[in-house]
Amino acid sequence: MWVSQRSGLFSGVAALACATVLLEITLTRIFAALFGGPYAFLALALAPFGAGVGGVLLHLAPSIARPPSLFARMAALSSFASGATLAAVILLAQRGAAAGPAPRSLLWLALLYAASAVPFALAGLAVAAAIRHAAAEMPRLHLLSLVGGALGGLAAAAALRAGAPRAALAAAIFFAVAGVFFYLASRVREDEPRASGGLVATFVLGSAVLLAGDVGAPWLRLTGLRGAAPELESWSDQALITVERARAGTAWMRRDGAGASAILAAKTRPPPQPEDMAYALHRDRGPVLVVGAGGGRDLRAALKAGQKEVYAVEESRDVVEAMRGRYAEFSGHLFDRPEVRVAVTDGRSFIRRTPLRFRHIVIASTDAPAGSTAGALALSESRLHTLEGLSDFLARLSPEGTLVVTRADGDFDRLLSLAAAALRRAGAGAPGDHLFGCGAAKQTALLVKRAPLARAEIDALRRHCRRHKFSEAFAPDRPRTPARGRLVATADARAAAPDARVDLTPPTDDRPFFSYSVPARRLPAVLGDLEALRAEHAGLSALLALLAGGSGLLALGVLLPLLAGRAGRRLGPRAAAPAPRARALLFFAAIGAGFALVGLALVRHALVLLDLPAHELPAVLVVLLVSVGGGGLRTARVAPPAAAGAAATLAALLVAAAALAAVGLVPLTQWSLGLAPFLRAALAVVLLAPVGLLAGSLAPLGVKLVASRSPALLPWCFGLSALAGAVAMALGALCAMNLGYSALLLCAGLAYLLAAAAVPPAAAAGEVAQDDEAGAQDGAGAAMSEAPPAARAAAARSGAPGA
Incomplete structure (x- = not known):
């Protein structure tokens, strides 16, 4: 069975997004259960970190995935992401088996965090390659990837009931399925290198067998959980509930190992x-x-x-x-x-x-x-x-x-x-x-x-x-x-x-x-005493580690391409001016940071509004991701010359929306607490959907503008947007803890104000996009249009684009 390259691209990216969201939610639960609540927040930054690293890496080394080997390489990247997921979850599950104090050391935690980020980096490489070479399809690609992410959120709600380690195995299967779609698409063109069917099949069957084996005879369990060995483990997207074996008429129930609630035997007096x-x-x-x-x-x-x-x-x-x-x-x-x-x-x-x-x-x-x-x-x-x-x-x-x-x-x-x-x-x-x-x-x-x-x-x-x-x-x-x-x-x-x-x-x-409880006047002194920070302020220490690591990666993401000189060589003489390039990079970094900040505040308040115990997070993710994807689809018919004005207008509207939310969101949430659950859920949708529609339009419009002048910049823009979002998550949490969510929303407004000022210009009339990648094809459809007659005939029978 073969599929068209467009269908294979869309389906593969949707499967990657589904796997990414499922794995991200799963890792938040695993990190919280093993290390505590603060580290669950660190796990939320894994996906943007990985996507950012993947985008920048593809910009530095475009040969990793480009025509004519595009689909073959994307199939391999997806398969390796499946394998990296399996390796990461097994390493996390066995972290308690390491000798001595290593599991508690920062070095060991950094190793676990880096291993957990590898699947996201590989998936980010594949998605960046899809955006780079299918820029013309960005609105639909954007929608399908976010719908896939929403499905990943729903899958997490179901899979976590079976346990977070099994949910991670399910994510590995979805990564492998993405590789199958890319593999099938690579078979359309006779002159295109074929993906390795054996490699793809190995990870599909391997991950499926490991999951089936764990269902039949459980072998993948978290070791080193805090507290005594539990006799009951109950997973959900909220927490891991454990109950220790009863002693002296009392069994202790814990949430993520951090709290303890006594279950007293019937004849035991409290x-x-x-x-x-x-x-x-x-x-x-x-x-x-x-x-x-x-x-x-x-x-x-x-x-x-x-x-x-x-x-x-x-x-x-x-x-x-x-x-x-x-x-x-x-x-x-x-x-x-x-x-x-x-x-x-x-x-x-x-x-x-x-x-x-x-x-x-x-x-x-x-x-x-x-x-x-x-x-x-x-x-x-x-x-x-x-x-x-x-x-x-x-x-x-x-x-x-x-x-x-x-x-x-x-x-x-x-x-x-x-x-x-x-x-x-x-x-x-x-x-x-x-x-x-x-x-x-x-x-x-x-x-x-x-x-x-x-x-x-x-x-x-x-x-x-x-x-x-x-x-x-x-x-x-x-x-x-x-x-x-x-x-x-x-x-x-x-x-x-x-x-x-x-x-x-x-x-x-x-x-x-x-x-x-750190007063603002003592914050500099607390941050300056690293030993006391780690001993007395573990949550703040984890947040600062995230901020430091994210800032370092963001700096490298900016400096390495500049030092390598690749961007200047690709732009060509007519597009080599640094100003348009700087504006493009700044625009994508600003919308990445703005979306992370506004999303952090809106998701928190939407979770309060929804009255769906154990299902709030998946429900909020579905509403937000689908609305963001719908916003991107609305830009499909916007021509590149009009995209700059549309992007500036939408960014300005987001500035107004953030300012309005900063003033009215908390009072509105408080007022809604007395409403019926259905009305509160409807209000959550009303809050999330408009912002999602506005914010979701900016990335596809930015892709149109950058692709019209210099498509080679797209992976770099994609990477910086993701890295800026990860840094903004850490800064946003620090801002909310010290100043409140209203201040956080005002910061989001400033980010979108910067985006409105930095909208990259569209290509002038008659200007041709500059790209020094010889023989590169800008889209699956273009690649198909240049296939030999026999391949085009076969593609026509399979429904491939451009036939």
Whole structure:
């Protein structure tokens, strides 16, 4: 069976995009499970890094993939990407088997990261070659590649249920299938070198056999997971849920190994914890809401206190399925007891939609104390621990109701400042009179009462803490430290503790990073102390490593082609002026950075809007990628002379859209939390689709403009766009953590403003595109048109273009 070269090109690129997105999502889960949440963000940058390296490499060495060996080389690159995927996932799965401390060393982590980037670099080479030699087909190629990426997102939602290592094996199969399409297309022309059928078949059959073997007799499992060896592993696109074997009536449930939630045996009484102190005031009066049900320890504590109406919110469907399935009998069917009502959603959405008022609300922490204090969670958002979040929960309390929030000891002052600000926002004149805190085992619970605490209530709380040997951290009459007294007495946290080593300003929905606590004034000093940075701020350290590596690659991507002198030799005498070349490169770098920045902000807010537990990310990716592809398709009929004006106009519209989103996106998201799930999903589409349509038009228009003057620049432009996007991801995360998502959107607007100013000029009338690649063909259709008569006849029978 043979296919036309156009069909083979489109199908192969779509399969490459599908494999790339599937592998990228899969690696975020593997990196998070092995190394922690911050490294999942690093894995997100693998695809743009790989694509950027591939594009620049093809520009430096165009002979890697160009006619007449274009399809044969693309088939080989896709096959090697399949093999590199297999090698990377096996290496990651066995990382715990390495001797000594090597797995924890930066050198070992860099090796794993580099190995994981190889498949993306090979795929990037193939895609850059497709863009270079099929520039005239860019709108359709752009659409099909993004549709393929959307299918990869959907495939990830299904494949991850079987485990991330198996999902990576499925990605290897998709890479190999791309090689099959390119191989079939290479057979159309009789005078074109044929791809190696044996090579393609080896990786197709090899990856399929490895996946089938793992399904029949599992052999590919992650080793070296944090915590004890689990008896249960449940994968999703959100997290790896593990449960350790029960000991002394308790089994520990973890998410990506970073937190711990106790599953108590049916006959095991829940041990006293600081977050139970509110029951010393309420006893059996309810109802009670537990946010983050986890293994059910807080539900058991509420039932032990005599509560008859307990509502539980858990955002992970896997956790609920485990508690109602494998651990139902062990826990005494806790989640199915008549007093307990479980909702699978996020806490903010539930509290906004419910008409109930609660006597008591518990927001327990499952963060490992060491992780929180070491800054490992710095990149993690927490929309529960924001000024708006606590205000939402306080608004749903009955007049005498209480809210208890638990965090690690090192976070208590920050939590105290946040609670005082929320009370002040609710109208409390003296927030300190509403607060009481006590702690144990490196965790401190803060009780927030809607009404001021009476003397008898303070005494009851104090007796409760002393009886259970909890350490008192704050009371209205005993703030414990002068700084804590000032924190609750003044609205300006900076003035209350000007010399604090942590940022005490309350997190907001615009900057929902409770665990990132580095004050702006201390950021230069923290960055300058590399040893302390690695030990105390693991999340920030990982982000800076990403930024440093990305910046280095971007610099090399600019300098190496310039030093090699290739660009100047290809442009020819009439196109050798550096200004058009610089504008083309700057334009593509700006749209790459702009899309990464605006995408980072919009995807985060769209994830909040969607109420599809375990499926938010694939759904958001599908909407965004399809809309971006649709925007590219709209440019198919735009002639090159009109492309410059269209690109400038669209970039200007994106500047306006980013500015509008910076002002209104956070309030809109907050308002929407009380809407029905269908309406929120529709709103997410309304937010993503227009921006996707606008942003998706810029790359195809830029390809038209560059191809009209110097097609040889296209791989370089493609590479710089991807590398700039990867660097922008790191800068954007740093910006959001310190300044908020509104500032991030303004930065995206600046990037698109730069793109509007740097739109490359179209070729003048009668100007011929310059290219020094002798005999190169600019497109699959052109290559077919020059085939011998016999080959053209065969191509006509197969439906090939140009026949």
